[in-house]
Amino acid sequence: MREFQRGAVRVHILHHAAEHEIHGAWMAKELESHGYKISPGTLYPTLHRLEADGLLISEPRVVYGRVRRVYRATDAGRAALAEDRKALLELAQEVLGHGDDR
Amino acid sequence: MREFQRGAVRVHILHHAAEHEIHGAWMAKELESHGYKISPGTLYPTLHRLEADGLLISEPRVVYGRVRRVYRATDAGRAALAEDRKALLELAQEVLGHGDDR
DNA sequence: GCTGCCGATATCGACATCCGATACTATCCG
DNA sequence: CGGATAGTATCGGATGTCGATATCGGCAGC
Numbered sequence: 600m601r602e603f604q605r606g607a608v609r610v611h612i613l614h615h616a617a618e619h620e621i622h623g624a625w626m627a628k629e630l631e632s633h634g635y636k637i638s639p640g641t642l643y644p645t646l647h648r649l650e651a652d653g654l655l656i657s658e659p660r661v662v663y664g665r666v667r668r669v670y671r672a673t674d675a676g677r678a679a680l681a682e683d684r685k686a687l688l689e690l691a692q693e694v695l696g697h698g699d700d701r
Numbered sequence: 702m703r704e705f706q707r708g709a710v711r712v713h714i715l716h717h718a719a720e721h722e723i724h725g726a727w728m729a730k731e732l733e734s735h736g737y738k739i740s741p742g743t744l745y746p747t748l749h750r751l752e753a754d755g756l757l758i759s760e761p762r763v764v765y766g767r768v769r770r771v772y773r774a775t776d777a778g779r780a781a782l783a784e785d786r787k788a789l790l791e792l793a794q795e796v797l798g799h800g801d802d803r
Numbered sequence: 804g805c806t807g808c809c810g811a812t813a814t815c816g817a818c819a820t821c822c823g824a825t826a827c828t829a830t831c832c833g
Numbered sequence: 834c835g836g837a838t839a840g841t842a843t844c845g846g847a848t849g850t851c852g853a854t855a856t857c858g859g860c861a862g863c
Contacts, residue, residue, distance in 0.1 A: 605849085605850085637850095637851095638850075638851050638852060638853090639851095639852085639853095640850070640851050640852060640853080641849080641850050641851065641852095644849080644850085645849090645850095648849095661858095661859090663859095664858080664859050664860065665858080665859070666857080666858060666859080
Protein backbone atom coordinates (compact mmCIF):
# COMPACT_ATOMS: atom_id res chain seq x y z
CA MET A 600 0.00 0.00 0.00
CA ARG A 601 1.28 3.38 -0.96
CA GLU A 602 4.62 2.25 -2.30
CA PHE A 603 4.41 5.70 -3.45
CA GLN A 604 6.42 6.39 -0.39
CA ARG A 605 9.69 5.16 -1.82
CA GLY A 606 9.98 7.83 -4.41
CA ALA A 607 8.57 10.43 -2.08
CA VAL A 608 11.27 9.76 0.46
CA ARG A 609 13.93 10.28 -2.12
CA VAL A 610 12.46 13.54 -3.29
CA HIS A 611 12.02 14.76 0.25
CA ILE A 612 15.60 14.03 1.09
CA LEU A 613 16.92 15.82 -1.95
CA HIS A 614 14.53 18.66 -1.40
CA HIS A 615 15.68 19.33 2.13
CA ALA A 616 19.31 18.58 1.49
CA ALA A 617 19.26 21.20 -1.23
CA GLU A 618 18.18 23.83 1.25
CA HIS A 619 20.21 23.06 4.31
CA GLU A 620 22.26 20.38 5.94
CA ILE A 621 20.33 17.41 7.16
CA HIS A 622 21.16 14.35 9.18
CA GLY A 623 19.52 10.96 9.39
CA ALA A 624 17.59 11.28 12.59
CA TRP A 625 16.22 14.68 11.66
CA MET A 626 15.15 13.41 8.28
CA ALA A 627 13.37 10.50 9.91
CA LYS A 628 11.44 12.90 12.09
CA GLU A 629 10.61 15.17 9.19
CA LEU A 630 9.35 12.29 7.10
CA GLU A 631 7.31 10.93 9.94
CA SER A 632 5.66 14.30 10.41
CA HIS A 633 4.47 14.00 6.85
CA GLY A 634 3.02 10.61 7.52
CA TYR A 635 5.83 8.59 6.01
CA LYS A 636 7.06 5.72 8.10
CA ILE A 637 10.58 4.84 7.19
CA SER A 638 12.76 2.51 9.21
CA PRO A 639 16.42 3.17 9.90
CA GLY A 640 17.21 0.05 7.93
CA THR A 641 15.84 1.83 4.88
CA LEU A 642 16.77 5.40 5.58
CA TYR A 643 20.48 4.99 6.14
CA PRO A 644 21.14 2.71 3.20
CA THR A 645 19.14 5.18 1.13
CA LEU A 646 21.34 8.06 2.25
CA HIS A 647 24.42 6.00 1.52
CA ARG A 648 23.17 5.19 -1.92
CA LEU A 649 22.36 8.78 -2.70
CA GLU A 650 25.85 9.66 -1.66
CA ALA A 651 27.35 6.81 -3.67
CA ASP A 652 25.39 8.10 -6.64
CA GLY A 653 26.97 11.47 -6.12
CA LEU A 654 23.74 13.26 -5.28
CA LEU A 655 24.72 13.99 -1.71
CA ILE A 656 27.91 14.60 0.14
CA SER A 657 28.33 13.94 3.80
CA GLU A 658 30.72 14.90 6.50
CA PRO A 659 30.81 14.10 10.19
CA ARG A 660 30.03 17.04 12.37
CA VAL A 661 30.14 17.41 16.12
CA VAL A 662 27.04 19.04 17.54
CA TYR A 663 26.85 19.42 21.28
CA GLY A 664 29.36 16.67 21.64
CA ARG A 665 27.31 14.35 19.45
CA VAL A 666 28.74 13.22 16.17
CA ARG A 667 26.32 13.52 13.34
CA ARG A 668 26.75 12.77 9.73
CA VAL A 669 25.39 15.77 7.93
CA TYR A 670 24.37 15.63 4.29
CA ARG A 671 24.15 18.29 1.67
CA ALA A 672 22.98 18.08 -1.92
CA THR A 673 25.58 18.22 -4.64
CA ASP A 674 25.09 19.86 -7.97
CA ALA A 675 24.08 16.53 -9.41
CA GLY A 676 21.70 16.17 -6.51
CA ARG A 677 20.00 19.42 -7.40
CA ALA A 678 19.77 18.34 -11.00
CA ALA A 679 18.22 15.05 -9.97
CA LEU A 680 15.84 16.95 -7.75
CA ALA A 681 14.80 19.15 -10.64
CA GLU A 682 14.14 16.07 -12.72
CA ASP A 683 12.14 14.44 -10.00
CA ARG A 684 10.13 17.61 -9.60
CA LYS A 685 9.37 17.61 -13.27
CA ALA A 686 8.23 14.01 -13.12
CA LEU A 687 6.17 14.76 -10.05
CA LEU A 688 4.51 17.70 -11.72
CA GLU A 689 3.68 15.65 -14.77
CA LEU A 690 2.26 12.89 -12.66
CA ALA A 691 0.21 15.34 -10.65
CA GLN A 692 -1.22 16.91 -13.77
CA GLU A 693 -2.05 13.57 -15.26
CA VAL A 694 -3.67 12.11 -12.19
CA LEU A 695 -5.07 15.14 -10.45
CA GLY A 696 -5.78 17.30 -13.42
CA HIS A 697 -8.97 15.61 -14.45
CA GLY A 698 -10.79 16.63 -11.34
CA ASP A 699 -12.85 13.54 -11.96
CA ASP A 700 -12.24 11.07 -9.23
CA ARG A 701 -15.06 8.65 -9.52
CA MET B 702 17.19 6.59 -10.24
CA ARG B 703 13.67 7.89 -10.24
CA GLU B 704 12.25 5.03 -8.22
CA PHE B 705 9.50 7.45 -8.17
CA GLN B 706 8.18 5.41 -10.99
CA ARG B 707 6.97 2.48 -8.89
CA GLY B 708 4.39 4.48 -7.09
CA ALA B 709 3.50 6.39 -10.21
CA VAL B 710 2.74 3.19 -12.04
CA ARG B 711 0.37 2.11 -9.34
CA VAL B 712 -1.47 5.41 -9.37
CA HIS B 713 -1.66 5.40 -13.13
CA ILE B 714 -3.13 1.94 -13.18
CA LEU B 715 -5.76 2.77 -10.60
CA HIS B 716 -6.47 6.05 -12.29
CA HIS B 717 -7.20 4.49 -15.64
CA ALA B 718 -8.88 1.41 -14.26
CA ALA B 719 -11.29 3.69 -12.45
CA GLU B 720 -12.36 5.24 -15.72
CA HIS B 721 -12.55 2.32 -18.07
CA GLU B 722 -11.45 -1.22 -18.52
CA ILE B 723 -7.79 -1.70 -19.12
CA HIS B 724 -5.60 -4.60 -20.03
CA GLY B 725 -1.93 -5.23 -19.55
CA ALA B 726 -0.59 -4.46 -22.98
CA TRP B 727 -2.58 -1.27 -23.26
CA MET B 728 -1.40 -0.13 -19.87
CA ALA B 729 2.18 -0.81 -20.89
CA LYS B 730 1.74 1.40 -23.92
CA GLU B 731 0.06 4.13 -21.94
CA LEU B 732 2.80 4.16 -19.34
CA GLU B 733 5.47 4.19 -21.97
CA SER B 734 3.88 7.20 -23.62
CA HIS B 735 4.36 9.01 -20.34
CA GLY B 736 7.98 8.08 -20.23
CA TYR B 737 7.69 5.22 -17.81
CA LYS B 738 9.51 2.09 -18.80
CA ILE B 739 7.95 -0.90 -17.12
CA SER B 740 8.76 -4.45 -18.06
CA PRO B 741 6.14 -7.17 -18.29
CA GLY B 742 7.87 -8.90 -15.42
CA THR B 743 6.86 -5.97 -13.26
CA LEU B 744 3.58 -4.98 -14.81
CA TYR B 745 1.78 -8.29 -14.65
CA PRO B 746 2.77 -9.21 -11.11
CA THR B 747 1.72 -5.69 -10.16
CA LEU B 748 -1.70 -6.17 -11.69
CA HIS B 749 -2.02 -9.52 -9.95
CA ARG B 750 -1.11 -7.96 -6.66
CA LEU B 751 -3.56 -5.14 -7.06
CA GLU B 752 -6.21 -7.71 -7.75
CA ALA B 753 -5.14 -9.86 -4.82
CA ASP B 754 -5.39 -6.75 -2.67
CA GLY B 755 -8.93 -6.30 -3.86
CA LEU B 756 -8.28 -3.02 -5.65
CA LEU B 757 -8.94 -4.42 -9.09
CA ILE B 758 -11.10 -7.14 -10.52
CA SER B 759 -10.31 -8.90 -13.73
CA GLU B 760 -12.13 -11.05 -16.17
CA PRO B 761 -11.04 -12.62 -19.41
CA ARG B 762 -12.59 -11.04 -22.42
CA VAL B 763 -12.43 -12.05 -26.03
CA VAL B 764 -11.66 -9.17 -28.36
CA TYR B 765 -11.34 -9.95 -32.03
CA GLY B 766 -10.65 -13.52 -31.18
CA ARG B 767 -7.87 -12.55 -28.78
CA VAL B 768 -8.32 -13.29 -25.13
CA ARG B 769 -7.48 -10.38 -22.93
CA ARG B 770 -7.64 -10.07 -19.20
CA VAL B 771 -9.42 -6.80 -18.60
CA TYR B 772 -9.21 -5.01 -15.28
CA ARG B 773 -11.54 -2.60 -13.61
CA ALA B 774 -11.17 -0.75 -10.33
CA THR B 775 -13.20 -1.94 -7.39
CA ASP B 776 -14.67 0.33 -4.78
CA ALA B 777 -11.65 -0.28 -2.61
CA GLY B 778 -9.53 0.54 -5.63
CA ARG B 779 -11.20 3.91 -5.98
CA ALA B 780 -10.70 4.55 -2.31
CA ALA B 781 -7.03 3.66 -2.59
CA LEU B 782 -6.79 5.93 -5.60
CA ALA B 783 -8.30 8.79 -3.66
CA GLU B 784 -5.76 8.24 -0.91
CA ASP B 785 -2.90 8.10 -3.33
CA ARG B 786 -4.12 11.31 -4.91
CA LYS B 787 -4.17 12.98 -1.56
CA ALA B 788 -0.65 11.83 -0.84
CA LEU B 789 0.45 12.96 -4.25
CA LEU B 790 -1.07 16.36 -3.77
CA GLU B 791 0.60 16.77 -0.42
CA LEU B 792 3.91 15.73 -1.83
CA ALA B 793 3.54 18.10 -4.74
CA GLN B 794 2.73 21.00 -2.47
CA GLU B 795 5.62 20.22 -0.19
CA VAL B 796 8.20 19.79 -2.90
CA LEU B 797 6.97 22.05 -5.65
CA GLY B 798 5.53 24.77 -3.50
CA HIS B 799 8.78 26.60 -3.00
CA GLY B 800 9.01 27.64 -6.57
CA ASP B 801 12.74 27.14 -6.46
CA ASP B 802 13.68 24.53 -8.97
CA ARG B 803 17.09 25.85 -9.91
C1' DG C 804 39.15 7.90 35.00
C1' DC C 805 35.90 4.09 34.61
C1' DT C 806 30.99 2.73 33.80
C1' DG C 807 26.51 3.10 32.20
C1' DC C 808 23.61 5.73 29.32
C1' DC C 809 22.05 8.38 25.25
C1' DG C 810 21.61 10.25 20.59
C1' DA C 811 22.74 8.83 16.33
C1' DT C 812 24.42 5.86 12.80
C1' DA C 813 25.47 1.36 10.83
C1' DT C 814 24.68 -3.45 9.83
C1' DC C 815 22.30 -8.05 9.55
C1' DG C 816 19.23 -11.76 7.80
C1' DA C 817 14.79 -12.54 6.04
C1' DC C 818 11.60 -11.37 2.84
C1' DA C 819 9.36 -8.83 -0.99
C1' DT C 820 9.80 -6.67 -5.33
C1' DC C 821 11.79 -5.60 -9.79
C1' DC C 822 13.53 -6.80 -14.00
C1' DG C 823 14.59 -8.80 -18.66
C1' DA C 824 14.11 -12.74 -21.02
C1' DT C 825 11.60 -16.40 -22.20
C1' DA C 826 7.70 -19.57 -22.52
C1' DC C 827 3.08 -20.32 -23.30
C1' DT C 828 -1.69 -19.94 -25.43
C1' DA C 829 -4.96 -18.96 -28.81
C1' DT C 830 -6.04 -16.86 -33.02
C1' DC C 831 -5.21 -15.15 -37.70
C1' DC C 832 -3.34 -15.46 -42.34
C1' DG C 833 -1.20 -17.38 -46.35
C1' DC D 834 -1.29 -26.88 -41.80
C1' DG D 835 2.46 -23.89 -40.15
C1' DG D 836 4.31 -19.62 -39.00
C1' DA D 837 3.41 -15.02 -37.23
C1' DT D 838 1.21 -12.20 -33.85
C1' DA D 839 -1.02 -10.40 -29.55
C1' DG D 840 -1.30 -10.91 -25.04
C1' DT D 841 -0.32 -12.95 -20.69
C1' DA D 842 2.38 -15.60 -17.37
C1' DT D 843 6.55 -17.22 -15.15
C1' DC D 844 11.53 -17.87 -13.92
C1' DG D 845 16.03 -16.69 -11.67
C1' DG D 846 18.98 -13.28 -10.29
C1' DA D 847 19.64 -8.93 -8.32
C1' DT D 848 18.35 -5.21 -5.51
C1' DG D 849 15.64 -2.81 -1.90
C1' DT D 850 13.09 -2.84 2.35
C1' DC D 851 12.27 -3.89 6.92
C1' DG D 852 12.72 -4.37 12.13
C1' DA D 853 15.89 -5.50 15.31
C1' DT D 854 20.16 -5.22 16.94
C1' DA D 855 25.00 -3.66 17.34
C1' DT D 856 28.17 0.01 17.44
C1' DC D 857 30.24 4.52 18.37
C1' DG D 858 31.63 8.65 20.73
C1' DG D 859 30.83 11.75 24.29
C1' DC D 860 28.70 13.00 28.89
C1' DA D 861 27.24 12.49 33.83
C1' DG D 862 27.70 10.38 38.10
C1' DC D 863 30.46 8.33 41.10
